[in-house]
Structures are given as C-alpha cells and as structure tokens.
Amino acid sequence: MAGERRSSKAGKRTADRVYEDIRRGILTGLLKPGERITEELLAERFGASRTPVRSAMVRLAGDGFVEMTPRSGTIVKQRSPREIAEIYDVRALLESEAARLAAERHDESDLSTLKTVQDELDALAAREEKTEPVIEKLSMLNRDFHHAILAAGRNTTLTDSAVRLMEIGFLINTYARFGCDEIERSLSDHRKLLAAIETRDGAWAEAIMRSHILGARNSLADAVDIPRTSAPKRVRRRD
Amino acid sequence: MAGERRSSKAGKRTADRVYEDIRRGILTGLLKPGERITEELLAERFGASRTPVRSAMVRLAGDGFVEMTPRSGTIVKQRSPREIAEIYDVRALLESEAARLAAERHDESDLSTLKTVQDELDALAAREEKTEPVIEKLSMLNRDFHHAILAAGRNTTLTDSAVRLMEIGFLINTYARFGCDEIERSLSDHRKLLAAIETRDGAWAEAIMRSHILGARNSLADAVDIPRTSAPKRVRRRD
DNA sequence: GAGGCGTTATTTGTATCCAATGAGGCTCGA
DNA sequence: TCGAGCCTCATTGGATACAAATAACGCCTC
Numbered sequence: 001m002a003g004e005r006r007s008s009k010a011g012k013r014t015a016d017r018v019y020e021d022i023r024r025g026i027l028t029g030l031l032k033p034g035e036r037i038t039e040e041l042l043a044e045r046f047g048a049s050r051t052p053v054r055s056a057m058v059r060l061a062g063d064g065f066v067e068m069t070p071r072s073g074t075i076v077k078q079r080s081p082r083e084i085a086e087i088y089d090v091r092a093l094l095e096s097e098a099a100r101l102a103a104e105r106h107d108e109s110d111l112s113t114l115k116t117v118q119d120e121l122d123a124l125a126a127r128e129e130k131t132e133p134v135i136e137k138l139s140m141l142n143r144d145f146h147h148a149i150l151a152a153g154r155n156t157t158l159t160d161s162a163v164r165l166m167e168i169g170f171l172i173n174t175y176a177r178f179g180c181d182e183i184e185r186s187l188s189d190h191r192k193l194l195a196a197i198e199t200r201d202g203a204w205a206e207a208i209m210r211s212h213i214l215g216a217r218n219s220l221a222d223a224v225d226i227p228r229t230s231a232p233k234r235v236r237r238r239d
Numbered sequence: 240m241a242g243e244r245r246s247s248k249a250g251k252r253t254a255d256r257v258y259e260d261i262r263r264g265i266l267t268g269l270l271k272p273g274e275r276i277t278e279e280l281l282a283e284r285f286g287a288s289r290t291p292v293r294s295a296m297v298r299l300a301g302d303g304f305v306e307m308t309p310r311s312g313t314i315v316k317q318r319s320p321r322e323i324a325e326i327y328d329v330r331a332l333l334e335s336e337a338a339r340l341a342a343e344r345h346d347e348s349d350l351s352t353l354k355t356v357q358d359e360l361d362a363l364a365a366r367e368e369k370t371e372p373v374i375e376k377l378s379m380l381n382r383d384f385h386h387a388i389l390a391a392g393r394n395t396t397l398t399d400s401a402v403r404l405m406e407i408g409f410l411i412n413t414y415a416r417f418g419c420d421e422i423e424r425s426l427s428d429h430r431k432l433l434a435a436i437e438t439r440d441g442a443w444a445e446a447i448m449r450s451h452i453l454g455a456r457n458s459l460a461d462a463v464d465i466p467r468t469s470a471p472k473r474v475r476r477r478d
Numbered sequence: 479g480a481g482g483c484g485t486t487a488t489t490t491g492t493a494t495c496c497a498a499t500g501a502g503g504c505t506c507g508a
Numbered sequence: 509t510c511g512a513g514c515c516t517c518a519t520t521g522g523a524t525a526c527a528a529a530t531a532a533c534g535c536c537t538c
Contacts, residue, residue: 094332
C-alpha cells in the first residue's frame with residue numbers, strides 16, 4: 001500500500017523520475033554492476049507502483065545500463081575491461097569526426113559556448129582542493145565540452161551515437177580515477193582543440209580529439225585493468 | 240548469424256511479439272511516418288492488453304522508431320531527408336572502420352560466412368525477375384553481409400552502434416528504390432570488399448566500404464529528396 | 479461567420495490483481 | 509554425507525481498473 005506519495009511537481013512522470021534516479025544510482029556507483037534489481041524493491045523506495053519502475057527498466061535496458069533476462073530478473077550491466085576499451089575506441093572514431101565537422105561548420109555561438117565551458121573548467125581546475133564535488137563538477141563540465149563540440153558538428157545522428165557511448169562510459173566516472181596531472185593533460189588537449197576549431201583547421205581538430213580520447217583510454221588502462229589496445233580477442237576458440 | 244536478438248526462440252513474451260510486429264510494420268511501410276499509434280488499438284489487434292504494447296512502445300522509442308510525447312501520444316518517427324543522409328554518413332564512418340578491422344582480424348569462419356552470403360546474393364541477382372520477394376530477399380542478404388563484416392571486426396560496441404543505424408536506415412527499403420544497375424554496382428563493391436578482406440588489406444577494405452556506403456547514399460539521393468552531401472545546414476538566417 | 483471558452487471524450491499514466499515461471503530450499507533416498 | 513527430485517515461494521509478465529490530462533468538439537458570443 002503506497003499510493004500516497006504525490007509529487008508536487010506538475011507534469012513530471014513518475015517513470016521519468018525513476019529512470020533518472022536509477023541511472024544516477026548506476027553512474028555514481030551506488031548500484032554496482034552485476035547487482036540484481038527487483039522491481040518491487042525500487043517501487044517501494046520511490047513510493048510508486050511497479051508499473052513506472054518497469055517502464056524505466058525497459059528504457060534503461062535499451063540504453064545499455066541494465067540487462068533484463070526474460071523471466072529471471074534485471075541486473076546492472078557489467079562491462080568487461082575489453083568492452084570499456086571498445087567504447088573509447090568508437091568514441092574516438094565518432095568524436096574525432098565531430099571535431100573535424102565542428103571546425104568546419106561552427107558559428108560564433110558555438111565558439112562562445114565552448115569558450116565559456118572551457119573557462120569554467122580552467123577556473124575549477126586551478127583551485128587546489130580536489131574534493132569529491134569538485135571532481136564531480138569537472139566531470140560535468142568535461143561532458144558539456146564534448147557535447148558542445150558534437151553540437152557544433154551539426155550532425156544529430158552522429159551526436160546521438162556519440163552521446164549514447166559517452167553516457168555509458170561515464171559510469172566509471174573517469175576524472176575520479178585520474179590524477180591531477182591527468183586532468184591537466186586533458187585541459188591542455190581542450191585548449192588545443194579550441195584553437196584548432198577556431199582556426200577552422202578540421203584535420204588538426206580531428207587529430208587532437210582522437211589523441212585526446214585514446215589518451216584518456218590509456219590513462220584509464222593504468223588505473224583499471226583495461227587492454228591498452230582493444231584489439232585482439234583472438235582467443236575465441238572452444239573454451 | 241551474428242546478431243543476438245533477445246527473442247531467438249519463438250516469442251514467449253507478448254511484448255516481444257508486439258515489438259517485432261510494430262517494427263516490421265514500420266519497416267515495410269505499413270505504418271507510415273507521422274502516423275499516430277494508439278495503444279488500445281494495437282492491443283486489440285494483437286489480442287493483448289495495453290501493458291505489453293506499452294512496453295514495446297518504450298523499446299521502439301529507445302530504438303528510434305517511434306516518438307512518444309508525454310501525455311499526448313505516440314507517432315511513427317519521421318525523418319527528414321537530411322537525417323537520412325546523416326545516417327549514411329555515420330554508417331560510412333563506422334562500417335569503414337569495421338571493414339578495416341575485419342580485414343585485420345577475421346578468421347576462416349568469418350570468411351566462409353561472407354563468401355556464402357555473397358554467393359547467395361550473386362545467385363539471386365543473376366535471376367532476371369526482380370519481383371517483390373526477390374528484392375526483399377536481396378535486402379536481407381545485403382544486411383547479413385554487412386553484419387558479417389561487423390562481426391569479423393571483433394568490436395561489439397562498434398557493431399551495436401552500426402547495427403542500430405542500419406536497422407533504422409532500412410525502413411526506406413533501399414534496394415526497392417535501386418535500379419538493377421545499382422544492385423550490380425553494390426554487388427561489385429561487395430566482391431571487391433571480399434578481396435580486400437581476404438588479403439588482409441585493411442586500408443583498401445576501409446576505402447571500399449566508405450565508397451560503398453556513400454555511393455548508396457547518393458544513389459538514394461537520386462530517388463528521394465536527399466542532400467547529396469549532408470553537410471551544410473547553414474542555418475537560414477532571417478529571410 | 480469567426481473566434482474564444484467550456485465541456486466532453488478519448489487516451490495516456492499509474493495502481494492493483496492474477497497467472498506463470500524460474501530459483502532456491504527441503505526432503506527423501508542411496 | 510551427498511545428490512537428486514520435488515515443492516514452495518519469490519518475482520516477473522500480463523490483465524484490468526482507475527485517475528488525470530490533453531485533444532476534440534460544440535456552443536456561445538462578438
């Protein structure tokens with residue numbers, strides 16, 4: 001019996017709230033990969049019924065955050081180091097193209113957005129204390145920066161594909177694992193990227209972005225157990 | 240076959256049946272873009288309740304086949320010519336990379352699959368009558384060929400991203416619009432691709448695939464009203 | 479006759495209920 | 509004591525019921 005929890009917020013669907021919340025839970029690591037999710041439990045936590053929770057689950061499954069096995073249950077999707085490396089490889093492919101397009105197609109508005117985000121990023125990174133919320137904010141701004149470049153590329157399909165990968169990639173909260181020097185390297189890349197885009201040098205922008213993302217992958221490889229090259233997987237025979 | 244559709248066995252779950260059926264309806268043009276879909280109507284058509292229909296809708300929305308606006312309703316997603324062109328551009332990017340990887344990483348099994356599919360394709364194309372079901376079968380085999388190359392590339396993330404775009408792209412049933420010479424061109428590309436992969440010439444495979452897909456886009460541009468280059472979108476300023 | 483407003487009516491979103499099924503525990507036997 | 513099979517139970521999938529909201533319609537007014 002739990003139907004009295006009424007959101008004062010007008011127009012917001014319960015299913016959306018649940019979706020956002022589970023998603024955030026996965027991204028922040030509150031829900032760990034492999035962990036089982038039972039609909040009833042979540043329904044209770046949200047003061048809602050199972051219906052919107054189920055709807056949220058289906059969406060999350062489509063987005064690759066959870067895995068629903070027909071009559072068995074739903075678990076938070078766990079990704080192998082190899083898959084994580086793959087995500088970075090594909091992001092490098094997509095976003096380097098986007099960077100090239102951004103250099104060629106951007107307008108003043110795009111540039112101003114990029115500069116604003118980068119300024120905030122620089123300001124925040126200049127502060128000495130790297131507390132949890134600061135790291136969080138840095139991650140957000142970093143995401144905004146990449147989004148802005150995608151937007152400047154003027155290809156919504158490309159943007160959607162890349163964003164999709166970015167979002168699931170962030171569940172490892174990249175910056176949290178990076179050291180300060182790593183953050184500095186990242187921001188340096190951003191500045192170069194900005195210069196390349198501003199001068200409309202597509203080839204340069206493309207190269208920087210590819211290097212930026214593959215560099216991030218390899219930094220991550222130092223922290224986690226990720227193949228430095230996503231390649232082989234030759235071992236495919238009968239195990 | 241490469242893809243792992245959740246419902247490899249006969250759909251025990253009603254939601255899956257509904258999903259597949261609506262999807263097919265959209266792909267075959269039975270449900271036209273912009274057309275409104277009411278849950279109750281579909282529920283009646285399938286002899287099911289609204290629950291599985293809703294679940295299917297959410298999945299379809301996630302896959303980009305329909306568009307659900309919060310309290311208003313669901314319509315079959317309509318794509319602008321520009322968006323269709325974009326899809327081809329991104330496919331060219333992803334699948335050319337996959338072709339390169341396939342050339343570098345494939346094993347005997349991949350090659351045999353590719354050859355089998357291509358043989359069937361050749362055999363079918365050799366027949367004179369280009370009836371509706373023949374065209375349909377050609378489309379299917381073409382899709383299998385591309386899937387096989389993706390599989391040989393050994394990057395599931397790349398594969399998923401590309402397949403996603405392929406599926407929504409097929410709703411225009413490409414081959415149906417192509418003339419016979421266009422089919423011949425396509426098969427010729429496939430044969431070259433096969434040769435490039437077999438000789439493990441990654442750069443060549445990549446180039447052929449890019450040319451293959453961008454060529455298809457431009458052929459489509461002749462038939463439909465698609466920009467030959469997806470580029471500009473120079474935002475019309477105040478006319 | 480056209481446009482704005484109120485009402486009706488269809489349709490979505492959520493809750494609850496029932497059936498089916500896989501999982502895990504328990505018992506019985508070797 | 510350990511294993512196999514059965515049985516209970518928790519959990520998912522689907523159906524129905526209900527509330528809220530938007531869209532459609534008609535009516536009234538100008």
